[in-house]
Amino acid sequence: QAKNAGKNRYQPYDKLSATKQNRKLDIVNQLHHAIDNNEFSLVYQPVVKLADGSIVSSEALLRWTTKKGETIGPDEFIPIAENSGQIIDIGNWVLQQACQQCKIWHDAGATHHAMAINVSSHQLKDPQFSKRLSDILTRLSLPAALIHIEITENSIITEDKKSVATLHELSELGTRLLLDDFGTGYSCLSYLKDLPFDVLKIDKSFMPANNTIASTIIAMGHELNMEIIAEGIETEMCYKFLKNLKCQYGQGYLFQKPVPASEFDTFKRFNFD
Ligand code: C2E
Ligand code: MG
Ligand code: MG
Ligand code: MG
Numbered sequence: 001q002a003k004n005a006g007k008n009r010y011q012p013y014d015k016l017s018a019t020k021q022n023r024k025l026d027i028v029n030q031l032h033h034a035i036d037n038n039e040f041s042l043v044y045q046p047v048v049k050l051a052d053g054s055i056v057s058s059e060a061l062l063r064w065t066t067k068k069g070e071t072i073g074p075d076e077f078i079p080i081a082e083n084s085g086q087i088i089d090i091g092n093w094v095l096q097q098a099c100q101q102c103k104i105w106h107d108a109g110a111t112h113h114a115m116a117i118n119v120s121s122h123q124l125k126d127p128q129f130s131k132r133l134s135d136i137l138t139r140l141s142l143p144a145a146l147i148h149i150e151i152t153e154n155s156i157i158t159e160d161k162k163s164v165a166t167l168h169e170l171s172e173l174g175t176r177l178l179l180d181d182f183g184t185g186y187s188c189l190s191y192l193k194d195l196p197f198d199v200l201k202i203d204k205s206f207m208p209a210n211n212t213i214a215s216t217i218i219a220m221g222h223e224l225n226m227e228i229i230a231e232g233i234e235t236e237m238c239y240k241f242l243k244n245l246k247c248q249y250g251q252g253y254l255f256q257k258p259v260p261a262s263e264f265d266t267f268k269r270f271n272f273d
Contacts, residue, residue: 027077028084030066035093040064042097043258046268047116047229047251050243053270057114057148059251060098061258062090082122091123096136099147101261103140110266116148116178121155125162130169137173144174150201151177153185164195171196178229183217192224204232204252209241218245236272 034040044058062074081087095117102115123129137144149170156179157163171177178199183206200221206214207230214230221228230242233252242250255270 024080027072027080028086031077031081031084031086034064035089037067039066040093041260042094042101043260044264045251045258046256047249048255048270050239050247050250055113055266055268056249057116058264059116059150060094060101060118062094078120082120087120087122088126091120092132095133099136099140099142102146103142105266106142106146113266114146114148116150118150118180121151121157121163124151124166125160127162129166130173133170133175134173145176147175148178149175150180152180153182156185156191158191158194167195183213197226199227199229201229201231207232207234207238209235209238215245218247222246239272
């Protein structure tokens, strides 16, 4: 029993972990009604082409304000929803909303503006996933190429046949596949040649400028013919450093924090020169 208690294995009883457990249960309970109560919303952060400062796409990021008025971040509730299985319904809601927003911008003239959607590895195991996405796209008559699917490097499970099949189905469908938080995983890089990923997103933890890890990943991306997005660009120095290395795209507070769709201007151009 005590052996399997994870971090607290040498403590028969731990107040802190009991509190954490209660918090998790509380979140699971509150998540049950979150969709029906309209407690979720999406905010959008631009992906900027570093060469000219134009916006090429946006990333949809989930926000949750509970009935009690508490704001809980995705870094906290997504892992809990993954464990409880609730991520499937939540993920479907995100998929639907983000595609709908992409369609609204598409119809407003941003015909090349793509939408990046974060997808949990648990959703990839759902055999209905790619069918569900393609149904949404058909209904909206939206080109699949405008949808970018972000999967975190840490969650890639190459042994899971269903997940691998879903990735290939998505690629066949014409969506782009992005490897999120790249550089933070400890997996063997050989999956890069077996799985149909198009883009690497360098994790924001590597972002202080002059970082050799960031420049090495960019060079590797060029070799592998993959596009690179650097996340977490907060300073002009960092932006210029990445632009010089021919990193194609960037995201970060320097350009814009994630905002609701109503505050997002797809035609905006950023200029730092
Ligand atoms: P991510 O996909 O890697 O998203 C990047 C995170 O960095 C976002 O945090 C974003 O707000 C933040 N960020 C953007 N620019 C900067 C910057 O310049 N500096 C810093 N320090 N941070 C920046 P957020 O919105 O809290 O999301 C955290 C994570 O939660 C995401 O990481 C993603 O893994 C997950 N997530 C968010 N929305 C969804 C969703 O709809 N579905 C799933 N499955 N996961 C989601
Ligand atoms: Mg992401
Ligand atoms: Mg990331
Ligand atoms: Mg992340």
